[in-house]
Amino acid sequence: MKKVFTLALMAVAMVFVTETSAQEFSGLDKSPMDAASYPSDYKVSDKAVRIIYSRPQLKGRSLAELAKPGEVWRTGANEAPEITFYKDVNFGGQDVKAGTYALLTIPGEKEWTVILHDNLNQWGSYFYKEGGDVARVSAAASSDEKSLEAFSIAFKEVEGGVHMVMGWDTTRVAVPIMM
Template sequence: MKKVFIIAFMALAMVFSTQAVAQDFSGIDKSPLDNASYPSDYKVSDKVVRITYGRPQLKGRALSELAPAGEVWRTGANEAPEITFYKDVNFGGKDVKAGTYALLTIPGEKEWTVILHSNLNQWGSYFYKDEASDVARVMGGVSMGDKSLEAFSVAFKEVEGGVHMVMGWDKVRVAVPIMM
């Protein structure tokens, strides 16, 4: 009798545990999160900077439609990207203390305004209203790449004395120097 009870209990537990595991999950994010850091080598624990951002896709749309000139843009998809400086740096000519900031931009034809903002955890740029919370506003020069990038991307390019944070989408490339 004891064995029958144990077997029945185990069968019942399996039924309920199967129900708990058979969970529905939403589909893959259409603009998945990514990050870029400098140095990018994962074996180096002494990072200078890391950015976490959403990667929207063009999908046949124009960049000017997705990131309109003259308007504050979330600089990616979904939440505003967060950029973390692990040490004090000079970001585009402005001294910035170590810390985490929201990264927003205002696209332009020849240069983009790149904004480090103290308000974190904001959805896109919809709640950006207060320039007083800007930590830095710098200009990033625009150049054109040879090939089109389908997904918005950020990379760091090493230069003498620091790096350039390069944002690219379609054929547009925007670079901001970061000096240590």
Template sequence: MMKLFKASVFCLLVAFSMTTEMHAQKFNGLDKSPMDAAAFPANHKDSNKKIKVVYSRPQLNGRELYDLVPLGKVWRLGANESAEITFYEDTYFGDTLVKAGTYSLFAIRGEKMWTMILNKDLNAWGAYSYNPNQDVARYNAIASIDAESIEAFSITFSDEKTMYLGWGTTRVSVPFK
């Protein structure tokens, strides 16, 4: 009886070893432009969000903003995939009422003004497939210069219902109602 039990255990072990691959999982290295998110209200304890933006955070790495964000051309607001903004209720983006939903977020850098764009196309890689016919809203935002330089592209919200973009010494603000 004992020989039969040992033989059965041995057969099970051999069967399991043949069907199970043992190898280490390989993970990609850290993305040079890691994903981040910003939300309104900005209070992390408040789970009743009105707006959320998911975007990648490229770094300056000794370069200038004007080398990375072309003047007068559509930019994806970050790196990698286009930034996406979700409105959990109907919201004014600048002066335009936008229905609740998720949109891609683009910008066109100007000398003193940036055109902020909400677009219906989602899951786009960069601005390569940007289609202006899918625009939902545009807002012309005044760009300002700050004394402090920010290394990584950043988006944040204030309690005054304003979204701020910052990179290098450039700051752009977009109001929401």
């Protein structure tokens, strides 16, 4: 009798284990989340700036289809990127207090408008209202011979700070951040 009870208990346990292991997990995001920071050295705990963003891919489409010229764009995919300044900075010529902001842009042929906004956790730019702008700066758009399939953000060290460089396809846009 004891063996029958033990076998029955094991059978019930197996049902629960099977149910638990049958949990469905989502696949990889088509526009994976990424982060860039300065300094980028993981040994340095005193970060100056970090951005978390999603990286859409061209997949045969044009940059103008995905980031329409003259329209507010979420600057990536999914949620609007969040940029955190760990100390007060000068962002493209405007003083900005330490804090976390949404990063939005308005693409243009020769220059982009780059916006720091106070509405965090926003999906895309659908709920953008200009009144929430913390800073709005112009940045020249340039071209590179190398095409980037995935939207990318990196920091390039310069004297007195960094340039936040956004790149996609052959377009490059750099915003100076002085610390």
